[in-house]
Amino acid sequence: MKIVIIGGVAGGASAAARARRLNEDAEITVFERGPYPSFANCGLPYYVGGKIEARKKLLVAPIELLQKRHRLDVRVLCEVTSIDREAKQVSVHNLATGERYEKPYDKLILATGAASVQPSIPGGDGDRILGLRDLLDADRLHKLATSGAKRAVMLGAGFIGIEVAENLVRRNIDVTIVELADQILPPWDQEMVSPLQQHLSEKGIDLRLKDSIQQFEEDGDGLKVSLKSGDTLKADFAVVSVGVRPESRLAKAAGLECSDRGGVLTNSSMQTSDRDIYAVGDVVEVDDFVTKNQALIPLAGPANRQGRIAADHLSERSSAYRGTQGTSIVGFFDRTIAMTGQSEKGLRRQAIDYEKIYVHPADHAGYYPGANGLTLKLLFNPKTGLVLGAQCVGSTGIDKRIDVIAMAIQAGMTVFDLEEVELCYAPQFGSAKDPVNMAGFVAAGVVRGDHPVIHAKELAKSKMEPNSDLILDVRTPAEFDAGSIPGAMNIPVDELRERLNELPSGRNITVYCKVGMRGYLATRILLQNEFSAHNLSGGFTTWQHVVGNGKN
Amino acid sequence: MKIVIIGGVAGGASAAARARRLNEDAEITVFERGPYPSFANCGLPYYVGGKIEARKKLLVAPIELLQKRHRLDVRVLCEVTSIDREAKQVSVHNLATGERYEKPYDKLILATGAASVQPSIPGGDGDRILGLRDLLDADRLHKLATSGAKRAVMLGAGFIGIEVAENLVRRNIDVTIVELADQILPPWDQEMVSPLQQHLSEKGIDLRLKDSIQQFEEDGDGLKVSLKSGDTLKADFAVVSVGVRPESRLAKAAGLECSDRGGVLTNSSMQTSDRDIYAVGDVVEVDDFVTKNQALIPLAGPANRQGRIAADHLSERSSAYRGTQGTSIVGFFDRTIAMTGQSEKGLRRQAIDYEKIYVHPADHAGYYPGANGLTLKLLFNPKTGLVLGAQCVGSTGIDKRIDVIAMAIQAGMTVFDLEEVELCYAPQFGSAKDPVNMAGFVAAGVVRGDHPVIHAKELAKSKMEPNSDLILDVRTPAEFDAGSIPGAMNIPVDELRERLNELPSGRNITVYCKVGMRGYLATRILLQNEFSAHNLSGGFTTWQHVVGNGKN
DSSP states (O other): OEEEEEOOSTHHHHHHHHHHHHOTTOEEEEEESSSOSSBOGGGHHHHHTTSSOOGGGGBSSOHHHHHHHHOOEEEETEEEEEEETTTTEEEEEETTTOOEEEEEOSEEEEOOOEEEOOOOOTTTTSTTEEOOSSHHHHHHHHHHHTTTOOEEEEEOOSHHHHHHHHHHHHTTOEEEEEOSSSSSSTTSOHHHHHHHHHHHHHTTOEEEOSOOEEEEEEETTEEEEEETTSOEEEESEEEEOOOEEEOOHHHHHTTOOBOTTSOBOOOTTOBOSSTTEEEOGGGBOEEBTTTOOEEOOOOHHHHHHHHHHHHHHHTTOOOOOOOBOOOEEEEETTEEEEEEEOOHHHHHHTTOOOEEEEEOOBSSOTTSTTOOBEEEEEEEOTTTOBEEEEEEEESSSHHHHHHHHHHHHHTTOBHHHHHHOOOOOOTTTOOSSOHHHHHHHHHHHHHHTSSOEEOHHHHHHHTTSTTOOEEEEOSOHHHHHTOOOTTOEEOOHHHHGGGGGGSOTTSOEEEEOSSSHHHHHHHHHHHTTTOOEEEETTHHHHHHHHHOOSOO | OEEEEEOOSTHHHHHHHHHHHHOTTOEEEEEESSSOSSBOGGGHHHHHTTSSOOGGGGBSSOHHHHHHHHOOEEEETEEEEEEETTTTEEEEEETTTOOEEEEEOSEEEEOOOEEEOOOOOTTTTSTTEEOOSSHHHHHHHHHHHTTTOOEEEEEOOSHHHHHHHHHHHHTTOEEEEEOSSSSSSTTSOHHHHHHHHHHHHHTTOEEETTOOEEEEEEETTEEEEEETTSOEEEESEEEEOOOEEEOOHHHHHTTOOBOTTSOBOOOTTOBOSSTTEEEOGGGBOEEBTTTOOEEOOOOHHHHHHHHHHHHHHHTTOOOOOOOBOOOEEEEETTEEEEEEEOOHHHHHHTTOOOEEEEEOOBSSOTTSTTOOBEEEEEEEOTTTOBEEEEEEEESSSHHHHHHHHHHHHHTTOBHHHHHHOOOOOOTTTOOSSOHHHHHHHHHHHHHHTSSOEEOHHHHHHHTTSTTOOEEEEOSOHHHHHTOOOTTOEEOOHHHHGGGGGGSOTTSOEEEEOSSSHHHHHHHHHHHTTTOOEEEETTHHHHHHHHHOOSOO
16 A cells, blocks of 8 residues: 655654554655654744754654654655646655656545745845744744844744743843734633733733734844834844644645635545545644534644544544544743633634633642642533533643543533542642632532622623622722722621621622632522622632733 | 531531531531641641641631631530430530530531551550641641651551651651551552652662561660561651541441441432431542442542532432542652552452553653653553553653543543543643553553553563563663563564564564553564564563563
C-alpha cells in the first residue's frame, strides 16, 4: 500500500507513525513544504523569549528519526501543488532543487494545517512585520528580539499574541498589544479574561482594545504604527497574529467538499468526500463535541488524534473521531486560563439554552501555605444539568480543574455528577470539597431550585428599572465599606436571622457576598422565611469582573 | 425537627451545615468529644513541621462561626456515652463539667470517625510515645519537635507516618521509620512505591522494612527502642501510626448492624439498620465504587459527601452515595504519589480479572523546561477495557492525572475512552498526547491484541525456566551497556528491520526498551515479520522498580 501524507507536523506526523506501526510493509511518504517535519509549534513563543534556550529542542522528531525508526520517506522542502484524484497521484515541487514530479498513492492524508490570516494593512509587508507560524518565523523573531530591540507592537490578543507578548517582556522589550475586540482572547467569555487584562497591565504591557492598525511606516531603524484610534506608536518591530484559516487550497482545487469557511469536510473516520483521501488537523471542520455543530477548532491534541484515526481507518480498523471539545489553556506570567466545551458566547450564538454559575475557591486547602484563589465558571443545561462547558482562571491548579471537567463533558456527566466525583485530596493539592465539587454543589442547587441565582449583568441592568430588587450585602461592615454594589444595604449573614424585620416584605431581594457562599446561606434563610430571594452568582468578585467598578 | 450529630469533624460538620441550609427551623445539636469541632485533620503533620505556622489556621470552622452562621448548637468536650433507640435520645457526658444528661432526637447522625489502632508494645504507654489523630496530639508532638529533639522513631509507614516523617525532617530531626510490611504505604502496589523508598533514603530517613518494635524503654531523657530485628534505636520520642479502625463502639452498643471489621452498615442514603439513625465518614462500611464490595476507606472527601447525603435524606430529598473510589494522594519532599480505584493488590485479593500497563512519560512537553518524569500504572479489564484503577508517582502533575482517571472510573469509561479524551495542552502543562492518552493508547493496544505485553515479575520468573524467551533489548548500545536485563541481546530498534536474520526463528521474544515505546514499535515490527513477540510493559524502568537490580 502506498500512503502519501501531505504535511509533517502534528496530525501528519501522528498519522505517519501510526500507519507504520500497523503496516510494516506500506510505502509511506510524507511531504513537508517547510524545512522541518514535526517541530514543536506550541513552543515557538518560548524559544523567542529564551525560556526554551536550545533551538534543537523544538525539533521533536528529527527527520533522521522518522526515517530510521519509522521507515518513513520524509521529503522536506517539498510542496504538493495538486492532487489528481483520477490518477491517484500528487504533483510535487521540490523547493530546494526545483524538480517537479508525480507521486502515486493508494491512500492520501491531507494534514496541511492552517495558515495565518493576513490582514491587509498598508506597509504590512515590511521586513519588520512578522508572523509566528513556523520555525523560520521563530528564527526571525528570535533574532529581532535579541538584537537590542526595545519596543514591539503585537496585533492580535489571541493565544499566540499574548504568549509572544509575555516572551518579549521576558526579553525586556516594551510591548503594546492592539486588539480589535473589546477583550483579549476574543472567543472566551469577557468576565473570565478581565482579571488577566489587569494582570497584563501590571506586567507593563500596554493593552489597546477596540483598536486596530491602519498603517505601518518605515521610520529610521524602526516602525511607525498608526492606530485607528489616532494614536501613533513607535516600535522596532511588529508581530501580527490575528487568527488562522484552514490551508485547504489543495483540497478545494481537487474538488473535495469544503465548508463555506474553507474547512475540509470529513466523516468520523476522517475521510473526505473522496474516500481514498483523509484530512486531519487544523484543515478540517470538526463536530463540536457538545453541540454536534460543525466548527473549526485548531488544536494540537485533536490533530494528533485525528491523524491516528485516519491511519487506523486506512489500515481497515474501525476508529471514529468523537468531535472536538475545544479544551485549551494558556499561561502567561503568573496567570493561567483554561476552558473546555462551550463558552457562554458560543452557547448564545447558537441559541442553546444554558445556565451558569461562578465559584471562587482556593486551589488547595486554605490552611496550607500557598493557596491561590481561582475563578471557575460552569455552564450547564438548566433542566437536565448536563455540563456544557467551563472556564477557569487563576494561578495554580487551573489545568487540573478544566481537565476534570473535560472528562465530565466527554462522559456526558451532569452537575449532579460533579457533586459526587471523588478527587485527590491532601492539603497541598486540593480540598476535601474540591473546586469541581463546589461548582457541582452550586450548579445542582440551581437546577434543583434550592438556590435561585441572578447574574451580574442582569442585576446591573435591572437596578436601573423601577421596582427593582432590594440589594442585600451580607458581608461584614468592613467588607461593605471597602466597596459594594451601589444602592445595597448591609446586613451580615451572621445577623440576618435576627434582623429579618428590617427587610421590606413583598420586594424581591438580591443577596450577595464576596464569592457567593454566604449569599447562598442568606438566600436559604430568606427563602425559608417567605421572602423572595436570589443570590448573585460569584458574589462581588464576579460583579467586579463583569461590571468592573468597586474597589478590589 | 431535632437533629443530633455525634462528631463535629468532616462528615459531621458537613451534615450539620447542609441540614441547616435545608431546614432553617430544625434544632441541630452537634456533640464533639474533643475541644474543637471541624479542625483540619489533614493539616496536623504540617503544623508539627512548621509548614503551617499558625495553629489557628487548623481551626477551619471555629465554634462561634458554626453557632452564629449556621445556628448550630455545638457542644465540645461532650461525649455521647450511649444511644437509646427506643426513647430516641442520647446520653451525654460533659467532660468539662462532669454533667450528664439526655438529649432527644428525631434523626441522629453518627460521625464518630475512626480511632488509631494501638499496638500492644511493652512500654508503649510512655509520655514520649505519641499518636497523631487530633489537635491535642498535634500540640504534644509540636512541642516535642520544637524542644531540641534530635531523633525520632516512627512506627508505621502509612500516609500519616510518612507525612510526619517529612515534617520531622523539616525540624532537623533524624527519623527512623519502622514498618512491618515489606514496603511503605502497604495498601499500594509495591513497584509504585519503590521509587519513593529510595527518595526517603536520599532525604536521610532510615527506613526499616519488615521490622517492628518489640519494646520501648525510658532511657534518660529519651527512649530506647528495641526492634524485632535485634537492633536498638535511641530516640527522643516515637510516633505510632499503624492504622485506624472504625470508632463504632456506640453503634454496636445500640445494636446497630456492623460488619465483622467493626464498620457500621448503611444503605446508600447512609441510613443504618435503624432508619432514624444515619452514619457517615470513617465509621462506616462503604461500597467500593469499582468492585461493589464492602470496604473501610477512611478519607475526608467521601466523609464530607456522605454527611451531605445524610442531611439531604433526613430532609426528605433523594440522594444516594455511589460508593468510594479510594482516590488519595500523599506528597512528601519532592515526590507525590496518588491513586484511584483498585490497586493490583486489591484486585488480586478479590480475584478480579485484570490487566495492567505502565507508562513513564514526562508531566509536560519535554521541550519546555522543568519537565519531570512520572510513572503511571493503569489497571483495566482485559476483555472490555473498563478502567479499574490507576496509580501515579513522580514530582509534578501527579494529582491531575489521577483526578482525570478518577473521573474516567466515575463515568465507567474504558481504556478506549482514555485514548480519545481531550485535555489541556500548552507546553508548560501537558503534551498534545497527555500521559493519560498515552496510558490509554498502550492499554487499548493490549486489549485489541496489537500490543502483547509481559510484566517484569513474570519475566524474572520465566527467565529461570528452560526454553525461556529470548530477551531483546532494543535500546542503544550505550544504554544497554549502562545496565540491562541479564541475558538480553541488544539490537537497537532503528537497526531491527535490517537485523531480523540475527534472531532465532521459533523462539518467543520478549522485547524491552527504557520505558516501553521503542519496545512497542519493535514488537510491531517482529509480529508483522512472523515472530512471536511481546513487550515488557514499562520497559527497563519498570523492571528496575519491580526487580530492583541494574543501574539507574
